[in-house]
Amino acid sequence: MSQREVAQLGWRLKKPVVMVGMMGAGKSAVGAALARRLGVPFLDSDAAIVEAANMSIPEIFARDGEPFFRLxxxxxxxxxxxxxxxxxxxxxxxxxxxxxxxxxxxxxVAVWLDADLDLLWARVRHKDTRPLLRTADPYATLKALYEARVPLYARADLSVKADAGYSVDDMTDRVIAALETRPDVLERT
Structure with missing residues (x-):
C-alpha cells in the first residue's frame, strides 16, 4: 500500500503507537515513516532524553550509569x-x-519490530553509538541481550517480522496492516 493510498483511506489514530524492539530493528526509521503516512507526530524517546540531558546517550551512561538512564x-x-x-x-x-x-x-499500543540476530548484527556492528555494545565481544553481548529481551518483546500488543529484504516502506506497510487489526488504535474516517 502506497503512502498516497493510506492518506486516501483517511486513517485516524486513536492512541499512540509505540515502536519496541532491539537496537537496529528499525524502530526510528519505520516509526518516522509510519508517522508521515498517518499524518501524526513522530517522537523518539532517546532523542528526547538527549535533548533534556544536553548530552549523548553514551555520555549519560558513562557519567551517570544505566540505572540513571532508565529512570x-x-x-x-x-x-x-x-x-x-x-x-x-x-x-x-x-x-x-x-x-x-x-x-x-x-x-x-506496543508494536514489536521482530528482527533476527543476524539482521541486527549487520545493522549495528559498525556503529559506535551503542553503549551496551562497547565490550570486548560486541556480537556475544548483542546475542545475550537478544536472548534475554526477546521473551519480553514478545509481550507486545502487535508483532511485525523484519527481514533484510524489506525496505522501510515495506516495513511501514506491514505495521499498518498489523494496526488495521486493532480498531481501538487505528480507524478509518
Missing part, C-alpha cells in the same frame, strides 16, 4: 505518551521494564 527514560516515556497521539520510537531497553510495559499498554 530518565521512564520519565520521558510517561511525558511523551501523555502529550500527543502519534508514533513513538523507544530505545531497545525501554520495553524491558514492567512499569514501562504497563504504561505503554495503558496509553498506547
Amino acid at each position: 530518565k527514560e521512564r520519565q520521558v516515556l510517561a511525558r511523551l505518551l501523555s502529550e500527543a497521539r502519534g508514533v513513538l520510537s523507544t530505545g531497545g531497553g525501554a520495553y524491558l521494564s514492567a512499569e514501562n510495559r504497563r504504561m505503554i499498554t495503558e496509553k498506547g
Whole structure:
C-alpha cells in the first residue's frame, strides 16, 4: 500500500503507537515513516532524553550509569505518551521494564519490530553509538541481550517480522496492516 493510498483511506489514530524492539530493528526509521503516512507526530524517546540531558546517550551512561538512564527514560516515556497521539520510537531497553510495559499498554499500543540476530548484527556492528555494545565481544553481548529481551518483546500488543529484504516502506506497510487489526488504535474516517 502506497503512502498516497493510506492518506486516501483517511486513517485516524486513536492512541499512540509505540515502536519496541532491539537496537537496529528499525524502530526510528519505520516509526518516522509510519508517522508521515498517518499524518501524526513522530517522537523518539532517546532523542528526547538527549535533548533534556544536553548530552549523548553514551555520555549519560558513562557519567551517570544505566540505572540513571532508565529512570530518565521512564520519565520521558510517561511525558511523551501523555502529550500527543502519534508514533513513538523507544530505545531497545525501554520495553524491558514492567512499569514501562504497563504504561505503554495503558496509553498506547506496543508494536514489536521482530528482527533476527543476524539482521541486527549487520545493522549495528559498525556503529559506535551503542553503549551496551562497547565490550570486548560486541556480537556475544548483542546475542545475550537478544536472548534475554526477546521473551519480553514478545509481550507486545502487535508483532511485525523484519527481514533484510524489506525496505522501510515495506516495513511501514506491514505495521499498518498489523494496526488495521486493532480498531481501538487505528480507524478509518
